[in-house]
Amino acid sequence: IRNELTSKNGHLIIGGVDSVDLAKKYGTPLYVFDIEMIRSQIRKFKAAFEENDLNYQISYASKAFAVKAIYQVMKQENAHIDVVSGGELFTALEAGFPSDKISFHGNNKSYAELEMAVKNHIGVIILDNFHEIELLSDVLQSNNASVNVMLRLTPGISAHTHKYDQTGQTDSKFGFDVESGQASQAAKAVLNNKQMNLLGIHAHIGSQIFGTEGFIMLAKKMMEIAKQLKEEFNYWPQVINLGGGFGISYNQDDDPISASEFISKIAAELKKSDENVPEIWIEPGRSIVGASGYTLYTIGSRKDVPQHLPYVSVDGGMGDNIRPALYQAKYEAVVANKMDEKDVETAHIAGKYCESGDILIDKQALPKTKPGDILAILDTGAYGYSMAMNYNRNPRPAVVFVENGQSKLVVKRETYQDLISLDCDY
Ligand code: LLP
Numbered sequence: 001i002r003n004e005l006t007s008k009n010g011h012l013i014i015g016g017v018d019s020v021d022l023a024k025k026y027g028t029p030l031y032v033f034d035i036e037m038i039r040s041q042i043r044k045f046k047a048a049f050e051e052n053d054l055n056y057q058i059s060y061a062s063k064a065f066a067v068k069a070i071y072q073v074m075k076q077e078n079a080h081i082d083v084v085s086g087g088e089l090f091t092a093l094e095a096g097f098p099s100d101k102i103s104f105h106g107n108n109k110s111y112a113e114l115e116m117a118v119k120n121h122i123g124v125i126i127l128d129n130f131h132e133i134e135l136l137s138d139v140l141q142s143n144n145a146s147v148n149v150m151l152r153l154t155p156g157i158s159a160h161t162h163k164y165d166q167t168g169q170t171d172s173k174f175g176f177d178v179e180s181g182q183a184s185q186a187a188k189a190v191l192n193n194k195q196m197n198l199l200g201i202h203a204h205i206g207s208q209i210f211g212t213e214g215f216i217m218l219a220k221k222m223m224e225i226a227k228q229l230k231e232e233f234n235y236w237p238q239v240i241n242l243g244g245g246f247g248i249s250y251n252q253d254d255d256p257i258s259a260s261e262f263i264s265k266i267a268a269e270l271k272k273s274d275e276n277v278p279e280i281w282i283e284p285g286r287s288i289v290g291a292s293g294y295t296l297y298t299i300g301s302r303k304d305v306p307q308h309l310p311y312v313s314v315d316g317g318m319g320d321n322i323r324p325a326l327y328q329a330k331y332e333a334v335v336a337n338k339m340d341e342k343d344v345e346t347a348h349i350a351g352k353y354c355e356s357g358d359i360l361i362d363k364q365a366l367p368k369t370k371p372g373d374i375l376a377i378l379d380t381g382a383y384g385y386s387m388a389m390n391y392n393r394n395p396r397p398a399v400v401f402v403e404n405g406q407s408k409l410v411v412k413r414e415t416y417q418d419l420i421s422l423d424c425d426y
Helices: 018-028 035-051 068-076 086-094 109-118 130-143 182-191 213-233 257-268 323-327
Strands: 006-008 013-014 031-036 056-062 079-084 102-104 124-127 145-156 196-202 240-242 280-282 294-305 311-314 334-336 344-350 359-367 376-377 397-404 408-413
Touching: 013 018, 013 068, 013 376, 018 031, 018 294, 018 376, 018 408, 031 035, 035 056, 035 068, 035 397, 068 079, 068 086, 068 397, 068 408, 079 086, 086 102, 086 109, 109 124, 109 130, 109 344, 124 130, 130 145, 130 182, 130 196, 145 182, 182 196, 182 213, 196 213, 196 280, 213 240, 213 257, 257 280, 323 359, 334 359, 359 376
Parallel strands: 031 397, 056 079, 056 280, 079 102, 102 124, 124 145, 145 196, 196 240, 240 280, 311 344
Antiparallel strands: 006 013, 031 294, 294 311, 294 376, 334 376, 344 359, 397 408
């Protein structure tokens, strides 16, 4: 949900810090995260569960933004996290994040990744397919270990941004299909394995979801699946994990639902059942970090095309935010040093990458800019830095956390030297 922007002396203020000073101090492009907003999002989810009297766990989907410092914030907030690769797991462990609060996802985890998880006593491995059950069984045998697991299911519900349809998700690369009996087959295999403890069942229906209908259907379906497992195996899950996907507002067209509305609707559905409601876990990524992130750029060149909108270029682009080019994602921006300026013009905001598709914002009304002005694109906290890359050999930006009027560098800006650090001569 869009944060209220604050400004002072015409400058955008983030977490009590002047964004123009941040641009000067750390350079641009620069990712800035307002940490108080992240903490407050987690607290909103927690409060929603508590109001509805559900046992719960908030597990931050760290693919949205995965650096040591954010894992440390999650540790301070007592949240769980999920990881989807050995790299995310390594980063979390290096950050000192407690391994028993980590869930490990992925549709093709390797033997090495599973062994790393087992050796580090990870909280739960979310099993995705039959090959993985065998692989994990081998890992557990060779390490003489045991581990908690959950089954990722494709319950036949797929939620897209505004619509949902009941069958779409069955044709997915993730998880055990419920309809065809794969889920029950997988449960049998796991329940028969003495080194695996089946903690519960998991499903994730999509991302950037605005409606509650998909989640209500999912909650209902998961309770039905639990009942089937009870009938078949006399097994009742301790946990039902409903995944993530809660939408946020990137522009005026987006109309997201609050955490409390999502959770109260889910709770109402779950409580219709006469069975015990298991602990409910959710895995929000975007809704935890999305709105807290800003990307600051310096405005450079400008091209005026007769009868068309001008192109205003910034010193970053698709390398630090691939989402407009990849998903036609729509962002909004402000001119961080001209917050009080009323004289506006409409322009394309272009990146500096050698591709016509590198347009960060197709159209935006902004105060008239000149080279050296600072542009702030809003709501870039999720899937921005985590999907950043070095196309055109542009170094990736630095990341700064701000809180209580203080700023702290948490990821250094890449240097040209960093860019060639893995290159070998030939
Ligand atoms: N849990 C699972 C199993 C997931 O696959 C995902 C996201 C999440 C949780 C978190 O979803 P969220 O709350 O962040 O929507 N790169 C895309 C988004 C990909 C999401 C993949 N899975 C984007 O930039 O929109």
